[in-house]
Structure formats: C-alpha cells, structure tokens
Amino acid sequence: MKPKFDIIRLSKWFFLLSSLITVAGIVVFATLGFNLGTDFKAGSRVQMQLNQQVDETKVRQMFNSVGLKVDNTAVTVAGTGRNVAIVRFPEVLTPTQISQIDQAESKYFPKATVAPKVDTVDPYVAKQTAQKAALSILIAAAFIVIYIAIRFEFRFAVAGIVALLHDAFIVLAAFALLRREVDLTFVAAILTIVGYSINDTIVIFDRIRENLKIVKPKDVETLKQVVNRSLWQTMSRSINTVITVLIAAVILYFFGGVSIRNFTFALIIGLVSGAYSSIFIASPLWVVWRGRSLKKGKSGVKTHTA
C-alpha cells in the first residue's frame, strides 16, 4: 500500500485519544469499580429440585418475575436426570426475596415439591485465578521485554509492552464504563488479547528493523519517513489479519451462546485496540524515543541497533 497520510505526524492525536480513554477508565475504576459477576462476588446460591427436565429460559423467566436479574453464566443444570437447576446471584438474597422465589417456583414449576434451597456462597478459587492472571501478565511482560531487547532493541521492547498494557487497559476501561459484567471468561479474554497484541506489534517492528538496515536515518525526519513507510508496507497485512480474527469474534458474538457474550465482546474491543495500538501507538512511541537519541547524538557516531 502506498502511504496515504503521515501516521507519525499525526501521532500526537493518537496519543491524546488513548490517554483520554485511559483517564476516563481510571476515573470509572476509582468511582464505580467493576460490575463483578457471580464468579467473583459472594452471593446466594439457589438450588431447585424441579422433578422435570430443566428449561433454562423458563428458569430465567421465573426469577425475572420476582424482579431478580439472572447473569449470563448463572444457571447450571445438575442431577443425573438433568432436573435440578442451580442459580447463582452476586448478592445475598433477603428473606423476602427467598419467599418470593418459593412462591414463584410453585407457580412456574408445579411438579417441584421441595422448597428451593438457598445458601450464601463465597468464591475462593475464582478470585485467586483473577489475581494470578494479573500477576502472570506482568511477569510475562518482563520476559517479553528481555526477548525483544535481545532480538530488536530495548526501546522496541518498551514500546511493545506499552501497547500490550494499553490494550488490556482499554478492555478493562470499556467494561467498567459500559458496566458490563466481569466474570471468569473475561480473564481468558484478557489473556487472549495480550497474546494477540504483542504478536501484532512484533510483525510491524520487524519491518521497521528491516528497513532500518537499508536506510540508516541520520536525522529525525528520515527516521519518521522510514517508520511511516514501514507502517504502510505492512498495512494490508495488518488490516487483513484483524479482519480475519474479527470475523470469528463478531460471528461468535451475534450467533454464539449468550453465556460467552461478555467474552466475545471483550475480544472484539481488544482485537480492534490491538491492531490500532500496534500502528498508532507502539511505532510512533518508538519514533519519539529513538528520535531523541538522534537529536542528541553527533553525526557519524550514531549507534545503530537492528
């Protein structure tokens, strides 16, 4: 693809856009926090012996009729005859609500003879999994820095990690802003986005590294040109790849199960952000940093790492 516009020259606007989203995200985290789903919050567990095969939709209708919202992943079918419904709520139910549920059950499921069994639940493993996921992403980032620093150079490594954390953060911010529910599948989505983001960035860095071997920039202007050309040379690939993965994510969002809708939603945001940050954040960031050393350095002694 031929350069259509100068991405590097416009980079400050992209930095501004990403900063604004980041700040908005931080404000929402600080004030509202996440809308945690049943996976992460203590709440109630209602177990109903229905004496008939469980119809998930009907179970949801029953709880909606008494004004209770049922999460996407909250209904589980149990028992050898698939006739026990288990529903998790992210809040502890009041005695009034419990008696309402009891009445609704006899109305919706006349075959059920026993009153629903209600317990309070505190998830233990799920919370730990989320904490360990955050920790492993940070440690993984450290190891990625080492690898890219060896294969490319340190500045590429940092720019790549900034883009990676940017994408994870954008998804977190989007979920906080839109009050979308955070459950265990969200953790899997974040891990996937992190993997995609770094993979996407490296391919563009590779082209910059290659072009730097042909043209050794002596001033910032040439450097900007080289990077801009590299970005446009990889543009068809960037677009085609993100379209391919987006096809999968969008189809799964609209036609896949309701219970993974939060997961696919996170993927869609993360994939778009991953493609965007590789082009408009990671590479321009590297130019800013690398350009500084060019200005300082005297001509002729420029260190060239590629």
Added chain:
Amino acid sequence: MKWGRFMAFLVMVAVVIGLTVGTAMPIAKKIPLGLDLRGGVDLLYQIQPSSGQHITESGKQALLQAVELRVNNLGVASPIIDLEGRDQIRVQLAGVKDQAAAAKTIGETAQLAMYSSAKMDPKTGAPIAPAGKLLATGADLKSNASYVQDPNTGKNEVAISFKDPKKWENITSTYLGKPIYIFLNDNLLTDPVINEKMFTGDSVIYGPQLTTPQECQQLASQINAGALPYPLHLQSETSVGPSLGQASLQATLYAGMIAIILIFLFMIVLYRMAGLIADIALVAYGYLTILIFNGLHVVLTLSGLAALVLGVGMAVDANIITYERIKDEMRQGRSLRSAVKIGNKNALRAIIDSNATTFIAGAVMYWFGQGDIRGFSVALMVSIIVSLLTAVLLSRMMLLSFTNSGVVKRPWWYGVGKGVLKNDEA
C-alpha cells in the same frame, strides 16, 4: 508444467484432507472437556470441628488452601472451590475418572501412624489393628513426600523425610531388629523390620496398599497437603451440567463453524489459490492440535478454546504475512517463482519473532498461573508450535511445489491484482 511437482502437491493435500476426514472426529470426541463445557461432579463437604474446636476465619482459609492443594494434586483442570454458608465447602471438578477416589483424597486426611506393636489376627497371625506405643504420625513428616521407584527392585514406594531426623534415629535405634507397624487410616500398610539405625531422617514406605504409581502419588499428595485443620464430611455428590449452559454451547459451536467457513472464504477471495493452500494448512493445524491435546490428556475449557482461536489467528496471520511479502516481491518485478521463494524467506523472521514472543508469554503464564490460566497457556503453546509446523512449514511446502509445478502462470492466482506488476508473466 511439471507433473511430478504437481503430484507432490496433490499428495500433500490428499493426506491432510484424508487424515482429517477419516480420523478427526473419533479423536476429538476423546478429549475431555472442562466444567464450563461439559460439567462434572459437585461435592459438598461439611466442616465438622472436633468437640471443643471453634471454626475461625483463618482456619477456614487454611482449610480452603489445603483443599485446593489436594484438588491440584488430582491434576484436575480449573476446579471451582466455594465457601458456602458458614461451614460448608463446595468443590466442583471436571474430567475425573474415579469420582470416589477424588472425593476421598479431598476430604480425608491421610492418618499415617507408626506403632511399636499390633494386634494379630488369631487365625492367620497377620497384624490387623494398632497396639503398643504410637511412635510417629503423618504430622512428623515433611511436606516433600514423593512417589519413587526402587532402583534395584522396581518396587513402587513413597519417599518420606522426617521433620526431626533425631526422632527417626531414636525410633530406629530403640526398635533395631524388631518390626514396626505402619497404618494408613487404620489399615496396615506395611510392617518392616528395622535393620539399621537411620541418621538422615529419609526413608521410603511401601506395602500392599501401595502397588501402583497412582496409589503412591495419592498417599504422597495427602501427606504433603498436611492435616486438614478441621475434619470434612462429604455431604452430597451430584453431577452438574456445563456452567456455560447446554443451549448456549450448542449455539457457540454452530457460530464457530460459520466463522471458520467465512475465514476460509475470506482467505480464498483475498489470495485465491494461495488462500486455498492456507485453508488446507489450517485444516492440518486443527487436526494436529486435536491429536496433541488427546496425547497430552489436556482438559479443554473455554480458556483453552480461546487460546486455540488465537492460534488460528496467528496461523492465518503467518500466511497473510507471507502472501503480502510475495506480492511485494512481484511489485518489484520479480518472476512468480522467485517472488514466492524470496517472499517466503523474508516473511519467516517476522513470523518466528512474533510467535516466539507470544510463546514466551504462554510459558510464563504456565509457570506463574494456575487452573484456567494454565489451561490457556498449554493450549497457546501447543497451538503456536503446531501453527509453525502447518501454517509455516507445510503451507510453504505446498505453495512451493504448486508454484514450481507451473500449473498456473498468472499472478492472479496469488491474489495479485492487475496493474501492480511490471512484467505480467513469469
């Protein structure tokens, strides 16, 4: 046109399609699915403090940790462990073959005890119940018990070490030349005669209840998980359906199939014949991944599937990078054949570096993560290796043999539009 090259290309295509159509389904059905995809068993334990014992908040946390350790020792992927009510623990497991043994390992403390003598069965003369002095218990042992095989006899054993070597030294010197009786949950494990004084505190135990490696590993993990702060009583055991819901998963499966077909078509529209080759390589990717998952006995969860989708993305990306490079080379005026060759070469470094970086991320997540994160990272690492084998190696072999066969000469077949080429023919 070289028929030999073209035949080689056709053979590769036939092998991939044939193997996949012929054997993929039965192998895929053997892969165990996780709690979220297929459901599993739901165990409810009642915490039963001994008389005079109070359940404290820190005691509950210690109990949950011990339970988690035991579940992990079972090798189960992504369990759910919840504290329920004031004094119940709910554990949900998927992919467990022996539910009774699992329930036992989680809930029971291995009551290992060594006695100075035992009651004998009057008829057979075999020791049946502990008697005499209690010399040591499981609590005297370090948490590093492990399954070992005797290098000389090949016998399965559990290696143990005493927290206090002095204690074991005292026991072995007092009872030198006499038997001691080791009981596990009041069943005799073994009654070895002490032949020499032991100074280091290291020993092995074996016996008729420890014949298989599994039995040894189970005892070792019970010893390592230590005594539970409070005894647990198994209250109920029920099977549960997939936590993501049956109907929901069915819909997801269909959506996944539509997505794959669309991706295949998209690749063909973009890159024509080369796109078709990429699609065949993707089929090989899917097939090999299933094969390896089956071989590694990986329990597949939604996180694992997410990693596989990422793997598909990276596999497609590898092909897109290569084909765009080939187009670049053709724009520079290279012939079709040399463009394919050079394009492949130039694309390789970007593909290797990007895959290696993601692989490192996967390896680190495996190292520091647990449960779901590990499931994700295993699937990611497997899919990266497989994608390098198929989307890079196999795809390249197919593309080169197809190109060299000279069946088609127009660059159109590689997705190169008119007008970008200086000389239109190879």
